[in-house]
Amino acid sequence: MADRRAGLCRAQFYANRRRHDHSQADRRRRPVIPGLIRPPVDDTAAPSSSRLLERERRRAERRRLLASGPLSPCIAVCRLDEATGFCEGCFRTMDEIRDWIIMLPDERHAVLQRLAERRGGTR
DSSP, X not given: OHHHHHTSOHHHHHHTSOTTOOSSHHHHXXXXXXXOSOOOOOGGGSOOHHHHXXXXXXXXXXXHHHHTSOOOOOOSOOOBOTTXXXXXXXXXXXXXXXXXXXXXXXXXXXXXXXXHHHHHHHO
């Protein structure tokens, strides 16, 4: 290496070297951790396009069904009454509030009927 440096000034010597060449040397030094490399994908097990279309159709139907129900009774007064466990604004329980977005329209109507009974009993 001293022979190579003899004819070049320091700036030229380092300018001729490749910067950040980590291609092969670093790969050899990196430890191999089992389980981090994904197994090869088996293309023969990929779902067919008809199955994908059917799945997408079912998802769209479910989204349409969920969107068709009654609107949320929330009035943005979100405080739970510790004595009853009901929201002070809409009179729903924590479970009803959480599950509202995934309830079917019939389930939502049932919750709304219970809310009317709760409001009548507390007012």
